[in-house]
Amino acid sequence: MDIYIKSSDSISAQLSFESGLPSTHETTEEAFYNCIKPEYKKYISPKLLRRMSPIIRNGVACSLSVLNKANLEQPDAIIVGTALGCLRDTTSFLTQLIEENEELPNPTYFIQSTHNTIAGQIALLLTCHSYNFTFSQMHNSFETALLDAQMLMLDEKANNVLVGGVDEMSENTFNLIKDLDCYKNTKPGEGAGFFILSSEESPVKLEGVKIINEPAIDFEKELQQFGLTPEDVDVVIGGDNFADDKAYTDANNLFGNISYVWYKPFMGEFGTVSAIALWMATKVIEEKEIPDCWIKNGVKPDGIANVLVINSVGNEHSLMLLKAK
Amino acid sequence: MSKGIVVTGFGVICSIGTNADECLDSLLNKRSGIDRIKYLKTVHKDSFKLGEVKMSNQELADQLGLPSSDLHSRTTLLAMVAAKEAITMAKHLNGVKDKTGVVSSTTVGGMDVTENKYLKETTDYSYLYTHSCGDSTKKVAEYIDATTYYTTLNTACSSGTNALIHGARLLKHGILDRVVVGGVDALTMFTLNGFNSLKILDTDYCKPFDAARKGLNLAEGAGYVVLERESEATKSFCKVSGFANANDAHHQTASSPDGKGAYLSMTEALEMSELKTEDIDYINVHGTGTDNNDFSEGTALNRVFGKGNVPSFSSTKSYTGHTLAGAAGIESVFSVLAIVNNVMYPNLNFKTPIEDLDLVPLTEVVKDKEVKNVLSNSFGFGGNNSTVIFSE
Amino acid sequence: MSELKEELKAKLIEQLNLEDFEVSDIDDNDPLFDDEGLALDSIDALEIIVLLEKEYGIKLDDPKKGKDIMQSVQTLADFIEKNRK
Numbered sequence: 001m002d003i004y005i006k007s008s009d010s011i012s013a014q015l016s017f018e019s020g021l022p023s024t025h026e027t028t029e030e031a032f033y034n035c036i037k038p039e040y041k042k043y044i045s046p047k048l049l050r051r052m053s054p055i056i057r058n059g060v061a062c063s064l065s066v067l068n069k070a071n072l073e074q075p076d077a078i079i080v081g082t083a084l085g086c087l088r089d090t091t092s093f094l095t096q097l098i099e100e101n102e103e104l105p106n107p108t109y110f111i112q113s114t115h116n117t118i119a120g121q122i123a124l125l126l127t128c129h130s131y132n133f134t135f136s137q138m139h140n141s142f143e144t145a146l147l148d149a150q151m152l153m154l155d156e157k158a159n160n161v162l163v164g165g166v167d168e169m170s171e172n173t174f175n176l177i178k179d180l181d182c183y184k185n186t187k188p189g190e191g192a193g194f195f196i197l198s199s200e201e202s203p204v205k206l207e208g209v210k211i212i213n214e215p216a217i218d219f220e221k222e223l224q225q226f227g228l229t230p231e232d233v234d235v236v237i238g239g240d241n242f243a244d245d246k247a248y249t250d251a252n253n254l255f256g257n258i259s260y261v262w263y264k265p266f267m268g269e270f271g272t273v274s275a276i277a278l279w280m281a282t283k284v285i286e287e288k289e290i291p292d293c294w295i296k297n298g299v300k301p302d303g304i305a306n307v308l309v310i311n312s313v314g315n316e317h318s319l320m321l322l323k324a325k
Numbered sequence: 326m327s328k329g330i331v332v333t334g335f336g337v338i339c340s341i342g343t344n345a346d347e348c349l350d351s352l353l354n355k356r357s358g359i360d361r362i363k364y365l366k367t368v369h370k371d372s373f374k375l376g377e378v379k380m381s382n383q384e385l386a387d388q389l390g391l392p393s394s395d396l397h398s399r400t401t402l403l404a405m406v407a408a409k410e411a412i413t414m415a416k417h418l419n420g421v422k423d424k425t426g427v428v429s430s431t432t433v434g435g436m437d438v439t440e441n442k443y444l445k446e447t448t449d450y451s452y453l454y455t456h457s458c459g460d461s462t463k464k465v466a467e468y469i470d471a472t473t474y475y476t477t478l479n480t481a482c483s484s485g486t487n488a489l490i491h492g493a494r495l496l497k498h499g500i501l502d503r504v505v506v507g508g509v510d511a512l513t514m515f516t517l518n519g520f521n522s523l524k525i526l527d528t529d530y531c532k533p534f535d536a537a538r539k540g541l542n543l544a545e546g547a548g549y550v551v552l553e554r555e556s557e558a559t560k561s562f563c564k565v566s567g568f569a570n571a572n573d574a575h576h577q578t579a580s581s582p583d584g585k586g587a588y589l590s591m592t593e594a595l596e597m598s599e600l601k602t603e604d605i606d607y608i609n610v611h612g613t614g615t616d617n618n619d620f621s622e623g624t625a626l627n628r629v630f631g632k633g634n635v636p637s638f639s640s641t642k643s644y645t646g647h648t649l650a651g652a653a654g655i656e657s658v659f660s661v662l663a664i665v666n667n668v669m670y671p672n673l674n675f676k677t678p679i680e681d682l683d684l685v686p687l688t689e690v691v692k693d694k695e696v697k698n699v700l701s702n703s704f705g706f707g708g709n710n711s712t713v714i715f716s717e
Numbered sequence: 718m719s720e721l722k723e724e725l726k727a728k729l730i731e732q733l734n735l736e737d738f739e740v741s742d743i744d745d746n747d748p749l750f751d752d753e754g755l756a757l758d759s760i761d762a763l764e765i766i767v768l769l770e771k772e773y774g775i776k777l778d779d780p781k782k783g784k785d786i787m788q789s790v791q792t793l794a795d796f797i798e799k800n801r802k
Contacts, residue, residue: 046736046737047756049736050733050734050735050736050737051734051760078572083457083459084456084457085458085479093515093518093519094439094440094443094515095443097440097514097515097518098440098443101368102367102368102369102514102518103368103771104522104767104770104771105518105519105522106522106732106764106767107519107522107523107760107763107764107767108760108763108764110515110518110519110520110522110523111523111577111578111706111760112577113519114432114479114481114706114707115432115458115479115480116479116480116481116705116706116707116709117577117706117707119480119707120572120577120706120707120708120709121577121707123572123574123707123708124574124575124576124577124708126574127574128572128574129571129572129573129574129585129586129589130571130572131570131571131572132480132570132571132572132707132708132709133478133480133487133491133570134478134479134480135476135477135478135479136434136457136458136459136477136478136479137458137459137462137463137475137476137477138457138459138460138463140459140476141459141476144476144491147500148491148494151494151495151497151498152494154498155494155497176453177453179453180453180454211474211476213472213473213474213475271457522763522767523763524763524766576759577760578760579759
């Protein structure tokens with residue numbers, strides 16, 4: 001079975017929601033990237049919205065948008081990746097607990113602190129009884145969710161899968177995580193990227209996803225598994241977090257002559273930013289062009305067939321490959 | 326698609342034992358691990374009973390041969406103990422495999438470290454590294470040398486079975502040759518107060534499936550099984566014959582009165598296994614002891630098997646307490662042990678059946694029957710319902 | 718009594734994030750858990766139990782008993798008057 005991206009959307013620090021790859025982007029003066037908030041009420045009733053923390057709002061709104069775009073009422077599976085989950089509610093519950101010496105913390109925070117609140121809320125909203133998974137593996141949270149979706153479809157257990165990645169950032173969270181290595185050179189961020197994967201043919205084909213836990217990426221070896229050589233790649237969507245990261249240095253050298261798009265400096269660094277990168281790759285193929293501001297090396301693409309997304313933090317990397325049908 | 330996946334190792338640590346042998350001995354001698362609070366720091370020390378693992382972090386680190394317990398959360402230490410037992414068994418049985426990985430699950434990750442350091446006037450920010458759910462899995466994968474692929478499920482209390490489902494797929498698609506699957510959670514102030522705020526903790530010993538049940542006993546532990554492709558495993562303990570995950574889509578935390586999600590996960594797992602309902606010898610129910618879960622699960626059992634035809638069943642949470650993401654992994658190990666040893670475990674503290682359900686769990690150990698097929702249920706918040714079937 | 722009811726309304730709005738409500742929108746006898754009224758759910762019920770204990774020192778361990786007490790702001794206020802410490 002071939003797997004296609006039937007619809008996609010993202011909520012990010014740039015004007016991405018319900019739109020294409022924007023023709024301009026802004027860097028933030030703040031300590032971290034906040035995402036641009038959509039009009040949530042378009043998708044979520046006030047009754048439900050009142051309790052939802054930002055990560056749930058973004059996950060749900062982005063999911064409902066891609067379902068709308070795909071004209072799909074019910075997916076055959078809901079699979080979400082989140083690196084740190086519902087951190088705001090977790091922090092609220094924990095703070096209350098400690099400050100008030102374990103006296104009567106509010107249950108709502110606890111209920112909504114579970115990582116699978118997002119996927120669970122989507123199921124509840126759609127009354128969707130199908131397969132419902134949530135993955136949380138730091139910088140590979142979205143990638144392992146995507147791999148699960150791909151395997152589920154290949155096993156013919158699903159034809160339309162809702163899959164996405166989402167994480168949130170707040171002042172509190174920022175104060176907690178700012179000293180982590182991965183934010184040394186790139187500002188933290190937040191956002192959501194969701195997709196409908198479908199067995200039905202459409203312009204963007206998901207060739208594969210590969211998770212690599214090694215000191216470096218052997219690009220030639222990895223591309224070979226997809227029957228490609230580095231020369232076959234037309235566009236690279238590289239994270240490039242300004243850090244001295246071996247995988248990115250290698251990628252910049254190897255792919256210096258083709259269009260090299262970067263995303264982390266404008267979207268921020270967070271566990272599931274690769275979901276936004278995959279959304280960018282999808283748009284590049286759908287729109288057959290890339291606004292200049294996103295191209296790091298100034299090389300315009302000469303035809304777009306194979307787009308490679310690279311995500312790397314420390315010794316954990318991933319590759320995602322899309323093909324124009 | 327599960328055809329051809331076998332169990333080649335298992336490991337467990339929980340309140341009734343620090344390895345599979347100890348746990349089996351407790352199960353067969355009706356020895357519960359639920360007790361007054363001894364290790365967890367909390368103001369509720371005298372109010373609740375917990376299923377604690379009776380070892381300090383340093384004792385766990387010593388057993389693992391780690392220089393100090395400071396580098397790891399209790400979650401990670403518990404996971405390491407069970408995963409090591411499991412992989413050692415698999416290596417002993419079928420040798421070393423190239424592509425080995427870990428699919429674990431946890432609901433609160435390194436929260437035990439976080440809550441002890443968070444908000445304290447300290448310059449020690451090491452908890453930042455151990456907080457995320459993925460951290461413990463990564464550490465376990467490195468500890469047992471299984472880093473080809475690792476990831477973590479967090480679907481609340483059904484997580485461990487979902488880890489098994491993802492792991493089985495990784496084998497089928499050739500991404501791994503051997504995978505350690507299951508789950509872990511350490512006891513934390515966070516979860517104790519969380520479940521207390523939901524008013525679903527019993528202050529006494531939990532009474533799963535009893536009419537007078539009042540709630541669950543929170544607990545900690547880890548359980549893992551090792552899966553391999555049958556075609557390449559020369560020896561194995563049993564097969565994974567079916568599994569499924571479905572969503573109740575009823576409420577954020579509560580189960581539906583008609584047990585829709587549980588009904589779906591059980592029927593879909595049975596369908597995959599190609600077994601008939603009467604082929605199931607024993608069911609290890611989710612059976613938390615809460616009013617809501619046991620009624621909903623009981624209703625689903627009657628719907629799937631027919632009233633009066635529900636196979637022998639019990640909730641081993643009456644021994645271990647509810648270990649959250651650890652539960653499905655631990656109960657997978659108990660299910661495998663039931664098949665290997667032809668035993669079925671009793672449900673402790675049961676007296677009176679729930680009105681309208683007419684379901685009576687096993688109250689004594691059964692040793693004289695063949696146990697060929699065991700079905701194990703695990704349900705979680707977010708309407709997340711999972712079932713796995715192990716077969717001889 | 719009327720002071721207590723106004724106070725309760727404000728606390729409910731704050732604690733349950735009833736963003737679209739003002740104190741003046743809630744009548745004393747509006748049903749709390751009905752779509753005709755505030756359309757609260759079981760999670761809100763748990764929050765109200767916490768509110769009763771925190772603000773008025775009234776412990777309600779069995780959520781099931783809350784049903785009669787939590788019919789409206791009026792029944793809640795009556796209960797608090799009778800039981801507050």
